[in-house]
Amino acid sequence: MKKLSSALLALALIPASQALMAQDENLTIGTNNWAENIAVANMWKILLEDEYGYDVELSNVSKNALYTAMAQGDIDISMEIWLPITDKPFLEPYEDQLQVHDAWYEGTGLGLVVPSYVDIDTIPELVERADEFEYQGSPSILGIDSGSAIAGLTDDAIEAYELPLSQINSSGPAMMSALDSAYASEEPIVVTLWSPHWAFAEYDLKYLEDPKGIYGENETIYWFSRGDFASDEPWLTDVLNAWYMDDDSLGGLMATIEEVGDPVEGAQQWIDDHRDLIDEWLEVEAEAP
Known part of the structure; x- marks a missing residue:
């Protein structure tokens, strides 16, 4: 499939039902103050609002509050859960109410x-x-x-x-x-x-080397959601499952934000410079029924 070159062409490829569904649809993304979390949350907020008509709120909360609010349905998704060790204690009380989706970064x-x-x-x-x-x-x-x-x-x-x-x-x-x-x-x-x-x-x-292994081995970053999110948002679930970043792409996004000094302006600049990569994530829309 030919890569999309503009937001207008990307929107044009969305099935009519999807385009209508996205208009004015609310989405709450839970965030924390980790640099990569702020970077990717702002990136997806821009993409989903500007190109797909979502109304996205970024809700910055503590880890404990994030998991509780998502289990209660007040937060829809969060872009970052480290497994199998770091965030396991936060997930365990809510395993039946939350869903961990595909990995988007490996080797933490x-x-x-x-x-x-x-x-x-x-x-x-x-x-x-x-x-x-x-x-x-x-x-x-x-x-x-x-x-x-x-x-x-x-x-x-x-x-x-x-x-x-x-x-x-x-x-x-x-x-x-x-x-x-x-x-x-x-x-x-x-x-x-x-x-x-x-x-x-x-x-x-x-x-510093950690001979006792207190900090664990390298881990993987996944995105996760309230339990019924995939059934409510099958298209967006597929899009986010297609999303993957490596050291170069994620490091570049964070570095651009740090250089610009603003997460929104920095994420927008990085998006403008990396349309080919972003369009690979979004190609799932063309395959939707």
Whole structure:
């Protein structure tokens, strides 16, 4: 099939019933403050609103609130669940009410990260070197919000490795601001980070080896929904199942947003520059009955 070259042509290929159904249809996407989550949620909001007539709301909530609201039907979908380990505790209470769909990214990373100029390579080395990682007067690991999965795993790591450091929880942007400041001065700092993340393109960073496996192995990112979403939205379910990104495409989207400084403008710029890839995801529309 010839690739679509514009939003108008894309819309023209939607079956008439689908085009009518999408007009003014409400869709709530649950989001959190992870960089890749904000990036892909804004990308899909733009595509579904501008090209298919959906009215999309992005609902930014904590992990616990996200799963509860989706199970209650107040949130339709979320673009990101890490399995089999990281988000399993959040999913387990609602397994009968939520549905995990196809993977869109494989090979995640998760753990404690330091700039490459820091001359340690493993988490246990932090025990003897803790005083080098002072933040606001005490040895610290800088993390994101306390309700996140990585925050809980970091508490587990502090206990398992008997680390004489405390985790300071804040927002993702606040953590990245502290990393940027330390990096500019080549000062030691340890933060909680994950892959994919635009920081690995911006800075020379490394994961500290985790011999106890607290942070688990590489995982896969799926999208998920309330349990009856696929029956309510079979076309959109097929489209999202066809969606797949690798390090280059996802890293490029996040980097564009970071460079532009706005998730909406950055996502729009990336969409304009990557129509061929996007049209591959959307080709399912031409096959719909």
